[in-house]
Amino acid sequence: xxRLGKRQNQAWFFLAPAIIVLGLFLFIxxxxxxxxxxxxxxxxxxxxxAFVGIANYLKLFKDPIFMxxxxxxxxxVAFVLPIQVGTALGLALIVNKKRPFNMFYKVAFxxxxxxxLAVTSILWMYILNPSQGILNSLLAKVGISAQxxxxxxxxxxxxxxxxxxxxxxxxxxxxxxxxxQNIPKSLYxxxxxxxxxxxxxxxxxxxxxxxxxxxxxxxxxFIDAFKMMTQAMIMTQxxxxxxxxxxxxxxxxxxFTDRQxxxxxxxxxxxGFGIILFTIVQRKVTRADEGSGQ
Amino acid sequence: MTKSRKTFIIxxxxxxxxxxxxLFLFPLIWMIASSMKSESSIYNDLGGIKAFLPGLxxxxxGSAYQKLLGRFNILRFILNSVLYALAVTLGSVLVNSAAGxxxxxxxxxxxxxxxxxLIASMVVxxxxxxIQKFQIVKILHLINSPWAVIFPAVAGAFNIYMFKNFxxxxxxxxxxxxxxxxxxxxxxxWRVLLPMAKPVIATVGTLSFIGSWNxxxxxxxxxxxxxxxxxxxxxxNINNTQPVYMNQVMAILTISTVPLVLIYMFFQKYLVQxxxxxxxxxx
Numbered sequence: 001x002x003r004l005g006k007r008q009n010q011a012w013f014f015l016a017p018a019i020i021v022l023g024l025f026l027f028i029x030x031x032x033x034x035x036x037x038x039x040x041x042x043x044x045x046x047x048x049x050a051f052v053g054i055a056n057y058l059k060l061f062k063d064p065i066f067m068x069x070x071x072x073x074x075x076x077v078a079f080v081l082p083i084q085v086g087t088a089l090g091l092a093l094i095v096n097k098k099r100p101f102n103m104f105y106k107v108a109f110x111x112x113x114x115x116x117l118a119v120t121s122i123l124w125m126y127i128l129n130p131s132q133g134i135l136n137s138l139l140a141k142v143g144i145s146a147q148x149x150x151x152x153x154x155x156x157x158x159x160x161x162x163x164x165x166x167x168x169x170x171x172x173x174x175x176x177x178x179x180x181q182n183i184p185k186s187l188y189x190x191x192x193x194x195x196x197x198x199x200x201x202x203x204x205x206x207x208x209x210x211x212x213x214x215x216x217x218x219x220x221x222f223i224d225a226f227k228m229m230t231q232a233m234i235m236t237q238x239x240x241x242x243x244x245x246x247x248x249x250x251x252x253x254x255x256f257t258d259r260q261x262x263x264x265x266x267x268x269x270x271x272g273f274g275i276i277l278f279t280i281v282q283r284k285v286t287r288a289d290e291g292s293g294q
Numbered sequence: 295m296t297k298s299r300k301t302f303i304i305x306x307x308x309x310x311x312x313x314x315x316x317l318f319l320f321p322l323i324w325m326i327a328s329s330m331k332s333e334s335s336i337y338n339d340l341g342g343i344k345a346f347l348p349g350l351x352x353x354x355x356g357s358a359y360q361k362l363l364g365r366f367n368i369l370r371f372i373l374n375s376v377l378y379a380l381a382v383t384l385g386s387v388l389v390n391s392a393a394g395x396x397x398x399x400x401x402x403x404x405x406x407x408x409x410x411x412l413i414a415s416m417v418v419x420x421x422x423x424x425i426q427k428f429q430i431v432k433i434l435h436l437i438n439s440p441w442a443v444i445f446p447a448v449a450g451a452f453n454i455y456m457f458k459n460f461x462x463x464x465x466x467x468x469x470x471x472x473x474x475x476x477x478x479x480x481x482x483x484w485r486v487l488l489p490m491a492k493p494v495i496a497t498v499g500t501l502s503f504i505g506s507w508n509x510x511x512x513x514x515x516x517x518x519x520x521x522x523x524x525x526x527x528x529x530x531n532i533n534n535t536q537p538v539y540m541n542q543v544m545a546i547l548t549i550s551t552v553p554l555v556l557i558y559m560f561f562q563k564y565l566v567q568x569x570x571x572x573x574x575x576x577x
Contacts, residue, residue: 008400008401008402008403009402010400010479011396011400011402011405012396012402013479013480014392014393014395014396014400014479014483015392015393015396015397015408017388017389017392017393017448017449018389018390018392018393018449018454019393019408021389021445021446021448021449022412022415022449022451024430024434024445024446025427025430025445025446026415026418026420026423027415028430029423029426029427029429029430030418030423030426032426032429032430033422033423033426036426043429094311094314099307099308099311100304100308101308101311101312104315105311105315108315108316108318108319109315109318110558111318111319111322112318112321112322113558114551114554114555114558115322115551115554116507116508116510116526116550116551116554117508117510118508118510118526118527118529118530119526119529119547119550119551122529122530122533122543122547123321123325123544123547124321126540126543126544127321127324132337132340134324134340134345137340137341137345138341140341141341166318166321170318174562174565174566175566178566223419226419227419227421229421229511230510230511233511234510234530248421248422251422251424251425252424252425252511255425256424256425256428256515261425261426261429264425265425265426268422268423268425268426271422272418272419272422272423275417275419275422276417276418276419279417280417
């Protein structure tokens, strides 16, 4: 331990800014979520807030929109995770090989990452416009009839899934690429000498050695996907027929737009704990997995 | 035969991958091309390859941008976004590095508990408590203040953790010899440790800048005056302000993307480093 250790009180001087900010904007909001969740707090009439026990919690499990939003987000995660991560791996494998125009490919696959979610959302609203959008015009060229996309409760979520994967997968491609380049070349040379085919080399060398990278990407993408909100907010406002309503957006609508902070807090607590639980279980599983893999 | 077959495979794979690359790029090419032509030619060009090319007359390429700048105070929004992002970047480098320094080089009462709390807080999804965060901003009378945008973004558990990790690797003997020379705890932080931490500063700084630049929902909640809006909110406003011209919308989308292109071009390597740290630590 350094001699600075003796001057322990000075540590608080360096910690203070972080403690104040995290305290005000992370810890206190977490705690008041709990407190508000047992009240009927309304932002318009904060003085009238009364203790209502667990009424909010009972209400939310009977709230069809909240339940629908949970179903929607599970659908979103279930599709976006394999599509996004699978595409990212494929793209990384493509650009990892020396090819003509390789730099161009890398830039092309990564370009959507640079576009913010707000820009992505608005841009795709125009692309997907049923009557004047470029996508339907292009589909018409190959003989596919015009699709309603965001106007359809069946297609809207899938449209959001695809454009979300389009926007983000370049990021994961870069991480996969870093993982691929960490695999020692000598292993491939040895496999080549042994006469191993391309598929065998991929299955027995690339995939196993890429596993830590894959686990990292899967876990971060998984948790992030549960927080989807901006796309739904800008593109569909949760519609049509709540088919793209996500839990975070519903919490925002209830607590911020409709000012029912008490009820929204109950949802924050339930959904927040859900995500925390997922995160912890996932870390336990990946850690146990890594232990047995050695 | 094998040689010609090889050539064939190379040509075929080049064509396929090129198509895939264009599939990724087409929305962005269309965005930029549409911002460089008249409103009517956007619609007229929709069905063909011309949709992805700017207008025929180069003199008209800037006209949507000019009209956009005439209708809205775009420079103001750009300035706002730059100021928010720079303030968040500077703040988060200072606040997080100072906390990382405290956790790494001091031995104070309650350190273990505090650090445990910090690590635990990494699993708390901040987005679920946005409305409660808003309530705090209201109590502090910071609604519609730029500070409401900047303040909450300057401390993050993950960033503190990255700085702590880096400072842990700096030998205590360096700190001790500086102390023997009479350096104060602040001098050691400011003159010795912080200059060494350039890679972490670059990573934390870049991540903070991009995060702040792209932030949409939080500024939308806490800001009410249009002249304080960052670009991301201005974009949605422009998209909702009648009359809506598609070429002007595409122009503002393009404008708001350019700075990030530059950031990614120059700082990409630090972003990958940050992700590598995230992968090794935090378990």
